[in-house]
Amino acid sequence: MAYPDDLLSEGERVVVHKHPHFKMLVLPIVILLVVIAGGVWLAVLAKDSTPPWDMIWLIAIAAVAVLLIVWLFLAPFVRWRTTHFIVTTDRVIAREGVVKRTGIDIPMGRINSVQFEHGLTDRIFGCGTLIIESASDEPLKFDDIPQVEKVHTYIYRQVNDNPYDDYPPDTTQPADPGPQQQPRGRRGR
Numbered sequence: 316m317a318y319p320d321d322l323l324s325e326g327e328r329v330v331v332h333k334h335p336h337f338k339m340l341v342l343p344i345v346i347l348l349v350v351i352a353g354g355v356w357l358a359v360l361a362k363d364s365t366p367p368w369d370m371i372w373l374i375a376i377a378a379v380a381v382l383l384i385v386w387l388f389l390a391p392f393v394r395w396r397t398t399h400f401i402v403t404t405d406r407v408i409a410r411e412g413v414v415k416r417t418g419i420d421i422p423m424g425r426i427n428s429v430q431f432e433h434g435l436t437d438r439i440f441g442c443g444t445l446i447i448e449s450a451s452d453e454p455l456k457f458d459d460i461p462q463v464e465k466v467h468t469y470i471y472r473q474v475n476d477n478p479y480d481d482y483p484p485d486t487t488q489p490a491d492p493g494p495q496q497q498p499r500g501r502r503g504r
Contacts, residue, residue, distance in 0.1 A: 323403060324405060326404075327403050327404050327405045327406075328403060328404050329401060329402075329403050330402045330403060330404060330469050330473065331400075331401065331402040331465075331466055331469050332399065332400075332401045332402075333399075333400045333401075333460060333461050333462075333466065334395060334396065334398055334399065334400070334461075335395055335398050335400070335442075335458070335459035335460070335461075336440055336441070336442035336459040336460070336461045337395075338436075338440045338442060338459060339391065339395055339459055340391065340392060340395055342391075343387060343388045343391040343392060344388070346383070346387045346388055347384060347387075347388040350380055350383045350384055350387070350388075351380070351384075353380075354376055354377070354379075354380040357372075357376045358373055358376055358377075361373050361376060393413055394411070394412075394413075397410075397411060397412060397413050398410070398411040398412075399411070400445075400457055400460055400466075402466065402469050402470055402473065404423075404473060405422065405423055406420050406421055406422050406423055407420070407421040407423070407426070407447060407470060408420050408421075409455075409457060419455070421447060421449050421455070423470075423473050423474050425449045425450045426447055426448070426449050426470065426474050427448045427449060427450070428447075428448040429445070429446070429447055429448075429467055429470045429471055429474070430445075430446040430447075430448070430454075430467070431443050431444065431445050431446065431460075431463045431464060431466075431467045432444050432446065433463055437459075437463075441461060441462060442459050442460060442461050442462070442463055443459075443460060443463030443464070444456055444457065444458050444459075444460070444463070445457045445460045445463055445466060445467060445470075447470070
């Protein structure tokens with residue numbers, strides 16, 4: 316899903332748009348499979364109960380299974396789907412949430428440094444944590460960014476290749492003449 320163009324300023328374009336890495340869905344998917352398998356197993360056992368208890372047990376098992384699936388699978392999936400990390404030509408944007416939406420925009424001109432870190436597990440999955448140090452008090456951490464090294468490079472390029480933030484050369488310092496050459500015929504002693 317592309318970032319809505321009507322939320323971008325004039326001349327701004329999206330360079331990177333990512334959701335957190337799917338690794339944050341591995342545990343919810345395992346839980347989904349366990350709940351379904353456990354529900355089917357308990358339903359088979361409940362069928363052997365005497366009427367009307369068989370139907371009561373089936374309804375109770377279904378209700379608990381639906382509750383667990385919504386709480387432990389559907390909620391993390393929706394959280395993953397509604398979390399966006401966007402790099403544009405002008406800013407870094409992070410948005411998350413469904414009911415309570417939160418977001419932050421960091422102008423490229425305010426970014427002081429960009430770092431990434433990823434441990435062994437992150438390297439296996441191809442993701443990592445992006446750390447952006449800006450004019451704010453503390454660095455901002457964005458976890459589970461897919462292809463974190465590429466995103467790091469995109470941001471670095473946007474910060475350093477933006478023609479609007481390049482400063483003219485400092486004219487108060489004399490230009491470096493380069494290495495000094497000795498006149499011919501004389502050798503240094």
